[in-house]
Amino acid sequence: MPPFTPTPREICLLGALFIGLLYFSATFPRHSGSVTDLIRASPHVVEDAGNVQPLTLETQYTLQALNPPFRWGLGQVPETKIVAHVPGWTIFDRLYVLNGTIYIVSDSPDDIPERKYMISTAAFIENGPEAEARRVPTDKEMRIISSDEARRLFGSEAERLDGVSWLANDPKQFITHYYHWSAELFFGFWRTYSSLDPIIPPSGETSLPAPRRFIFSNLDAANWRDYAAMNQWVLRSSFPSISTEFMDDWKDRAALGRAFVFDRVVLGDRAAAMNGEMYLRTQRTAANAFSLPGSVNWWTTIRNNVVGFSSLDENAGAMSVAGVPTKPVITYISRQGWNRRMLIQADHERLVSELYRLRDTYGYEVNVVEMDKLTRIEQFRLAARTTIMLGVHGNGLTALLWMRPTPRSTVMEFFFPGGFAHDYEYTTRALGMVHYGFWGDRYFTRPDVPPVAYPEGFQGNSIPLDGALVAELCHERLTLAEEADD
DSSP: OOOOOOOHHHHHHHHHHHHHHHHHHHHSOOOOSOHHHHHHTSTTOOOOSSOOOOOOTTGGGGOOSOOOOEEOTTSOOOOOEEEEEETTEEEEEEEEEETTEEEEEOSOGGGSOOGGGTOOOOOOOOSSHHHHHHHSOOTTTEEEEOHHHHHHHHTTEEEEEEEEEEEEOOOTTTTTSHHIIIIIIIHHHHHHHGGGOTTOOTTOOOSSOOOSEEEETTOOTTSSOOTTSHHHHHHHHHOTTOEEEOHHHHHHHHHTTOOEEEEEEEEEOHHHHTTSHHHHHHSOGGGGGGGSOOOTTTTHHHHHHHHHHTOSSTTHHHHTTTTOOOOOEEEEEOOTTTSSSOBOHHHHHHHHHHHHHHHHHHOOEEEEEOGGGSOHHHHHHHHHHOSEEEEESSGGGGGGGGSOOOTTOEEEEEEOTTOBOSHHHHHHHHTTOEEEEEEBTEEEETTSOOOOBOOTTTTSSOBOBOHHHHHHHHHHHHTSTTOOOO
């Protein structure tokens, strides 16, 4: 083969290319970094200014991208993990749902709690053996299956419900009541979930990601709000970004015939909780959750959000939690306008007179209010400042949830003599405060509380009370060796 000899045209083109390279190499700005640095320097590249965190179960919840299906291909279906469990409250990772039925995938079924401690049929809570039998779960509600059976049912993938979800398997029976929503359902869900962060500080800051969705599989969208509109305030102020789903949404997914998998889900079931030992002691479904690890500041996270949401002062939320010295505040929540569970009118007037005497003598702030006459903002603000809250057994005392727990924080509840219910007594103690029950001219506190009873007169309008005794105990609680509120 003869030697290659470039033509004059090819020589000219090669020369022009060489000159061009020399020109651009001399004028192009030098960069000492890597190719990645050059890409990041582009004004068209959007970059998070914060440090890049490793992808974990928690950090991936903040990614706002379309989620591909959870695929295992030809491999084994990933098993469900029970992260925490007490009767009625269970945290799962990788909990599956198909055709409206919940599936726990496990090759060690003996390690899984009995179904009745996790879920029920969501039938109404009624008394008697027949009613109890109607609540016992079946394969329609939950199945525990092996990974092999899961493959046969689910195939090679499941659609992801990403992040943290809360799933309430309760009927509408109690949900539309402010106390049962906030001090039982919400109380139990957060106490269970917050067990994953047992070192929540007094500030309430937590590493836990907020739940992305609250699912009510047996409740329609028109039956979760209470008449006073408190339920929605508590939910939206606690988790502003949370979405809600209801029984029609649950049925929509079931009708698709596709398997879904929760990244992480907290499952709450009132009837299942009723099988727990702590419930049997207190009749409070949330009580079981207190057997889990937890910080003494567990509720502060929620309280700060709810109270802070109601305040226009940017420092008010912090002041109400951080132990800032303030004048003691006594709040008497009156039911005299309700025509149900009311004090004898003369005893009510004597109580008000004695409280005002404390105000005039010691400088305490005294508020005599009917909660339904206040706006929601006014209710939350007042409760957040209150040191001692008192009133006849009733929904108004739910405001104790927003009090700041201190050594002097106290709730005084008035019952018809012989009557007692754990509702506000247990809730007060669960928040680290002191509760006193009153029967006319005597009072009691833990551990000397009477058994639950609803005698004739419990719901009536002739509840007796010694107002002077109440005032005396208020002053005693507020002068506990002048203990500091922090």
